[in-house]
Amino acid sequence: MTTNMISAARLIAHKTVNGRYQSRLQMDQFPVLGHQMTHSIDSFITDSANSATALYSGHKSTVNALGVYRDSSPSPFDDPRFESIAEIFQRLTRGGVGIVSTAFIADATPAAFTAHTSDRGQYGPVVDSFLNGATNYTWVNWTGPDVLFGGGAEQFLPGRTSYRGQDYYKLFAGKGYNVVLNNTALSSTPNNAKTLGIFSTSNLPVWLDRNVYKRNLNRGNSPDGKKANATDVPGLKQMTLKAIDILNARHRKEGWFLMSEAASIDKQMHTLDYDRALGDLLELDDTVKNTFAKLKQLGSDKETLVLVTADHGHGFDVAGSVDTKYLNAQTTDRRKRDSIGTYQESGLSQYVIPGAPQDTSSLQFSEGAAFPANWDPRYTLFSAVGANPDHRENYQVHKDGPRTPAVNSTAKDDDYIVNYKDAVTGFLVNGTLPVDNSQGVHSLTDVPVFAQGPCQELFGGVYNNIDIFFNMAACLGLARTT
Known part of the structure; x- marks a missing residue:
């Protein structure tokens, strides 16, 4: 055979x-x-x-x-x-x-x-x-x-x-x-x-x-x-x-x-x-x-x-949820971080599958429909990779196209800084990579x-x-x- x-x-x-x-x-x-x-x-x-x-x-x-x-x-x-x-x-x-x-x-x-x-x-x-x-x-x-x-x-x-x-x-x-x-x-x-x-x-x-x-x-x-x-x-x-x-x-x-x-x-x-x-x-x-x-x-x-x-x-993982409505309403980075819920405060996400029950305690994929109906819910995922450049984060879908989290500084081509336009309502996340990295990297x-x-x-x-x-x-x- x-x-x-x-x-x-x-x-x-x-x-x-x-x-x-x-x-x-x-x-x-x-x-x-x-x-x-x-x-x-x-x-x-x-x-x-x-x-x-x-x-x-x-x-x-x-x-x-x-x-x-x-x-x-x-x-x-x-x-x-x-x-x-x-x-x-x-x-x-x-x-x-x-x-x-x-x-x-x-x-x-x-x-x-x-x-x-x-x-x-x-x-x-x-x-x-x-x-x-x-x-x-x-x-x-x-x-x-x-x-x-x-x-x-x-x-x-x-x-x-x-x-x-x-x-x-x-x-x-x-x-x-x-x-x-x-x-x-x-x-x-x-x-x-x-x-x-x-x-x-x-x-x-x-x-x-x-x-x-x-x-x-x-x-x-x-x-x-x-x-x-x-x-x-x-x-x-x-x-x-x-x-x-x-x-x-x-x-x-x-x-x-x-x-x-x-x-x-x-x-x-x-x-x-x-x-x-x-x-x-x-x-x-x-x-x-x-x-x-x-x-x-x-x-x-x-x-x-x-x-x-x-x-x-x-090195990707999820550690909780984010109340994006609360995040967008705050005016300082430290207050914006209060939108993150962990452990008992994380709850469940609101990525709803068409035709599935709306009771999130028993929510499952519906047969033949594996994609969320709403990609921009109020409660999203507190997720990240292990190594990243300086960037801003608001934990919301980017509706205008794929992300550009970091851009060249005006002074040096291999010096990447935060792209403010990438997440205007978000807060600053300090990177962990050398400054000549514009993206995340692979992990072990x-x-x-x-x-x-x-x-x-x-x-x-x-x-x-x-x-x-x-x-x-x-x-x-x-x-x-x-």
């Missing part, structure tokens, strides 16, 4: 909607829970490049490195390389590979499947590696992913931001790919062909802006280079389910491997935008729920291992690993992040003896 695999990346483990831990999140229902340690070779705090490398190659590397052991030479492309699980899987089985992300597609996590460089910022060569693989290496027989969905149109459009100025839409099409640039085209494209879907420049808009604060979609970010607004943008669920349809249609016999990344959980946590991170976390959970339904519909549920994990944590915390399907028992317990690769490889039957 063929084993398929879905790996969903990036999550925060805190379920904070409705202020209770009795919610029916899909991730709460996985039969196996493990925890992975995330440190790298040169640092006990990882970045996304070398942590993705560990997850998908079984090799710990160094900060900013993708698929290589970094050496002392100045070139980012001559370091010793090793294969990713996607390269091994395609070489040995000719099975299908899908890569899906809500980030620009050359970002670290999707790049870790095909890129081999000590510098994760080599975005143009990363895009080229998706199509052409690693050159001059006989152990690689890469023919391209069956599915490549995400943002980052600037690396595909011809010009100074693409590799050697080439038009990668045309190059992908020349190798048999259907190219789609919006959700309408994605839903109607056939399942029997390789498909490239690029839906905006840079990162895709987050769930909260696509569904609630839609005026923030006016970003001139259309993927065709015409500077229009990308408004017909698929979410993680739409991209993931279409990827499964394509992979199943093309590789039901050989099997397939799909990585689907809810990238903006991490990106919004960096900017302390916890509401947007929460929206994308719930979108991830909704995607996982619908993935199981899709696999059952296709008759593949018994032969598909589903993993949900992250590449690192942010172990991150959870949720597993369901064939080989699920391999993923219980506490282990290193490289063990996820070896367990996936074992489940896919990639071991070979000589």
